Amino acid sequence: MFQNVESVSWDAVDTxxxxxxxxxxxxxxAKLKSGEVQDFLSIDxxxxxxxxxxxKDTFYKNRISP
Structure with missing residues (x-):
C-alpha cells in the first residue's frame, strides 16, 4: 500500500x-512517487x-483538486 507513497498525512476532523x-x-x-496527489475525506x-x-468500516471520498 505504501510502496508508491512519497509522503502522507492524516488530519483528524471530528470524532x-x-x-x-x-x-x-x-x-x-498523500503524494505519490509519480507526483500524483491523493486527497481523501474519510470516516472510520x-x-x-x-x-x-x-x-471496522472505512468510507472515503476521493477529492479532485482543480
Whole structure:
C-alpha cells in the first residue's frame, strides 16, 4: 500500500462516540512517487463489544483538486 507513497498525512476532523459505535472523520493527503496527489475525506466506523473493537468500516471520498 505504501510502496508508491512519497509522503502522507492524516488530519483528524471530528470524532464522536455514541453507544457501542465510534465515528472518526479525517482528511488524508498523500503524494505519490509519480507526483500524483491523493486527497481523501474519510470516516472510520468502529463497533465495540466488551471493550474490544469487533468491526471496522472505512468510507472515503476521493477529492479532485482543480
Amino acid at each position: 464522536r462516540i455514541f453507544g457501542d459505535k465510534a465515528y472518526c472523520e479525517f482528511h488524508r493527503i 466506523v468502529f463497533t465495540f463489544r466488551d471493550g474490544l473493537i469487533i468491526h
